[in-house]
Amino acid sequence: NAGVTQTPKFQVLKTGQSMTLQCAQDMNHNSMYWYRQDPGMGLRLIYYSASEGTTDKGEVPNGYNVSRLNKREFSLRLESAAPSQTSVYFCASSDRTGAGSYEQYFGPGTRLTVT
Amino acid sequence: GEDVEQSLFLSVREGDSSVINCTYTDSSSTYLYWYKQEPGAGLQLLTYIFSNMDMKQDQRLTVLLNKKDKHLSLRIADTQTGDSAIYFCAESIGLRNTDKLIFGTGTRLQVFP
Numbered sequence: 001n002a003g004v005t006q007t008p009k010f011q012v013l014k015t016g017q018s019m020t021l022q023c024a025q026d027m028n029h030n031s032m033y034w035y036r037q038d039p040g041m042g043l044r045l046i047y048y049s050a051s052e053g054t055t056d057k058g059e060v061p062n063g064y065n066v067s068r069l070n071k072r073e074f075s076l077r078l079e080s081a082a083p084s085q086t087s088v089y090f091c092a093s094s095d096r097t098g099a100g101s102y103e104q105y106f107g108p109g110t111r112l113t114v115t
Numbered sequence: 116g117e118d119v120e121q122s123l124f125l126s127v128r129e130g131d132s133s134v135i136n137c138t139y140t141d142s143s144s145t146y147l148y149w150y151k152q153e154p155g156a157g158l159q160l161l162t163y164i165f166s167n168m169d170m171k172q173d174q175r176l177t178v179l180l181n182k183k184d185k186h187l188s189l190r191i192a193d194t195q196t197g198d199s200a201i202y203f204c205a206e207s208i209g210l211r212n213t214d215k216l217i218f219g220t221g222t223r224l225q226v227f228p
Contacts, residue, residue: 004157031213042119042203042218043158050213058215090157094213099165101146102207102214106157 002026004107006091012113013081021076021110023091031094032074034066036087049074081114119206121219127226133191135222137204144206149189152201199226
């Protein structure tokens with residue numbers, strides 16, 4: 001039971017290059033999320049998927065696209081990377097508990113640098 | 116708007132108690148969470164509290180919630196060097212078929228011997 005996995009762990013891109021960050025969960029969760037973490041700013045939600053087949057924008061969606069490939073996998077794509085997208089990216093998943101909460105479980109992160 | 120604030124740093128001696136404070140703005144938040152992040156790692160869920168509770172204890176962790184003042188705190192008893200990390204509080208905002216979390220900026224806890 002690996003929980004939430006992310007690939008790659010590190011990536012360096014040149015401005016204008018594209019790439020896809022991969023995320024998979026093995027907890028059979030319905031909801032998945034992509035966040036970015038910048039120094040002194042906490043985590044900000046980029047996109048989320050409440051269930052397979054649906055995606056919605058979070059607080060900072062500009063410059064990103066997502067795909068909920070199936071229930072397990074949720075990918076984040078940067079079509080034309082910019083230095084402002086240098087950040088640590090976290091994927092998370094959750095499901096409704098018996099108590100009614102949605103406890104989110106996080107992957108280890110992808111550290112992306114855009115030069 | 117939705118906003119969560121925390122102090123940036125806390126330094127405590129090993130064996131003492133640590134208290135990390137947080138304020139939030141959305142009074143409709145149903146759950147409030149505490150996460151721990153160690154260097155180079157993802158966020159680990161520590162505990163959470165339902166908004167109709169005012170206290171929750173879980174081993175060395177005690178969460179206090181003052182809903183009137185929208186103030187949340189995390190007390191760590193007998194703080195150890197392994198507790199050194201960044202601690203995030205987060206409020207949940209209900210969405211259609213899921214929740215989203217609004218995170219504070221994190222409090223860096225440093226434990227010295």
